[in-house]
Amino acid sequence: MKKQWWKESVIYQIYPRSFMDSNGDGIGDIPGIISRLDYLKDLGVDVIWLSPVYKSPNDDNGYDISDYREIMDDFGTMSDWELLLKEMHDRGMKLIMDLVVNHSSDEHQWFVESRKSKDNPYRDYYIWRPGKDGKEPNNWESVFSGSAWQYDETTDEYYLHIFSKKQPDLNWENPKLRQEIYDMMKFWLDKGIDGFRMDVINFISKVDGLPDAPNPEGKPYASGSKFFMNGPKIHDYLQEMNREVLDHYQAMTVGEMPGARVDIAKLYTDEDRNEVNMIFQFEHVDLDSGPEGKWDLRPLKLTDLKNSFTKWQKGLEEIGWNSLYLNNHDQPRMVSRFGDDKKYRVESAKMLGTFLHMLKGTPYIYQGEEIGMTNVRFESIDDYKDIETLNMYIEKVHQNGEDPAKVMESIYVKGRDNARTPFQWDETEHGGFTSGKPWIQVNPNYKDINAKQAVEDPQSIYHYYRRLIQLRKEYPIIVYGNYDILLPEDENIYVYTRTFESQKLLVALNFTAEEQSFDVPAELHGKEAQILISNYETAKELTSTLSLKPYEAVVYHIQ
Incomplete structure (x- = not known):
């Protein structure tokens, strides 16, 4: 296992529309981001991942790009961005940018040209097909509901859009298109960025012939994901991207890869294969989804969470590397989802942070996680902004006649806007995020949960995160130690060890609001153990039996 700077880093994701x-x-x-860089420096993070700031009509909050080399007017100018990069580097922080190249905006110049005629030089930059029997070319369903095909009468053909109809998929089969993308990547790397987070990068290779998806339920559209996730040429494309671009820079890469399994992840992240450094996989954030998918709510079982994390920790132990996250701009707030965002909000947020930062891999903090921001419950669907949420509501309530209250409950639990409410800086109006009217409402709890309060309180979640980040810099075992689980069948507590050379960590986590106890393995009895971190002041010495208070986390360092 080679040592690398990105393995030893802690990464902080900024969603710029909602940060400052x-x-x-x-x-x-x-x-606004520049004005808050000292806050991030004091937190101790090494790398900022900036969600898209490129020119965009904003159909999918910036993930629909109309010009890859310009900054969106909402966010400022290229000179603002250049100052941001300089100010980050001056503080010793690195910057990674989003690379969104499975699709562009339909307002991108390439697509504007592509739809003009079948023989336009840009036609093959996108995936166009004639209809079949008066219908779409196949039965694939868009991730955002409805058909994945949009009819365009100019040329009497359909174009593929796995996401919104304003996000046509790029045709990676076309070498000219690939070269355009590689040139654009060089443009940003030459400006001095430190790497890319690659949006749904494992969607870029589609199966030849674009066949119909199996559809046992006879629905109008079916998930074609097996035909565009981890497709036949994905490894060729990523290796070519390294040869053409990434090998010439000391760039970090993390690929967002829904549907990636451990065996495929090993291929993607094997350092000898030159594809990506690590991936975001989705298995653990699908565990509370029922058979109908994301909006079909079911309770999370801790044993499922353990099985998933253990599979990935052991699977990538020798080959590859894990990225560690519990929330991001597409996921609900982790303290609301995996902890208790009411009575034990502070304790459970610290416990979840401990869980994640003590695993093997690179931890990602999503903005507001470090102060324990929570999910939001807006009264009306009209208060929501996210295209996925709004499309789903229209389909379920207006088209299928489902109970609006039940659908709203799913949105409260799983909606992407949970993560997108403005950052809560202080107790002034709109949480100090803006002096104007925010683009989406601030969570009403900002007077109780905000960064100013957190920074001033030495016992806050914020200061606990500072300690977690500091420990990672002091103890190589936290970065490079191997993981092993104890008590895999226990539904209440999660206990694991990390082992590196002659040292061991014992990480004990109570995932419930009741006191729990467990027997410490005999081989650890009588060992000299130092408490590295705990979210209760009264953490105990390492004895043969440990009892854990509600949502308690304790980490022992054993020599």
Whole structure:
């Protein structure tokens, strides 16, 4: 296992629209981020992942890009962005940018040209097909509901869009298109960025012939994911991207890869194969979804969570590397999902942070996680902004006649806007995010949960995260130690060890609101153990039996 800077880093994700507004228009912006860099430096993070700030009509909050080399007006100018990069580097922090190249916006110049005629030079930059029997070319369903095909009468053909109809899929089969993308990547790397987070990068290779998806239920559209996730040429494309671009820079890469299994992840992240450094996989964030998918709520079983994390920790132990996350801009707030965001909000947020940061892999903190921001419950569907949420609501309530209250309950638990409410900086109006009217409402709990309060309170979640990050820099075992689980069948507590050279960590976590106890393995009895971190002040010495308070976390360092 080679040592690498990105293995030893802690990464912080900024969703710029919701982070900090500098000019009172209600939209977070780049000057706003610059004004808060000292906060992030004090937290101790090494790398900032900036969600898209490129020119975009904003159909999917910036993940629909109309110009890959320009900054969206909402966020500022290229000179603002260049100052941001300089200010980050001056503070010793690195910057990774989003690379969104499975699709562009339908307002991108390539697509504007592509739809003009069948013989346009840009036609094959996208995936166009004639209809079949008066219907779409196949039965694939969009991730955002409805058909994955959009009819375009100019040429009497359909184009593929796995996401919104304003996000046509790029045709990676076309070498000219690939070269355009590689040139664009070099443009940003030459400006000095430190790497890329690659949006749904394992969707870029589609199965030849684009066949119909199996559809046992006879629905109008079916998930074609097996035909565009981890497709036949994905490894060729990623290796070519390294040869053409990434090998010439010291760039870090993390690929967002829904549907990736451990065996495929090994191929993607094997350092000898030159594809990506690590991936975001989705298995653990699908565990509370029922057979109908994300919006079909079911309770999370701790044993399922253990099985998933253990499979990935052991699977990538010798080959590959894990990225560690419990929330991001597409996922609900982790303390609301995996902890208790009411009575034990502070304790459970610290426990979940401990769980994640003590695993093997690179931890990702999503903005607001470090102060324990929670899910939001807006009264009306009209208060929500996310295209996935709104499309789902229309389909379920207006088209299928489902109970609006039940659908709203799913949104409260799983909606992407949970993560997108503005950052809560202080107790002033709109949480100090803006002097204007925010683009989406601030969570009403901002007076009790905000960064100012957290920074001033030495016992806060924020200061606990600072300690977690500091420990990672002090103890190589936290970065490079091997993981082993204890008590895999226990539904209440999660206990694991990390082993590196002659040292061991014992990590004990109570995932419940009741006191729990367990027997410490005999081989650890009588060993000299130092408590590295605990979320209760009264943490105990390592004895033969340990009892854990509600949502308690304790980490022992054993020599």
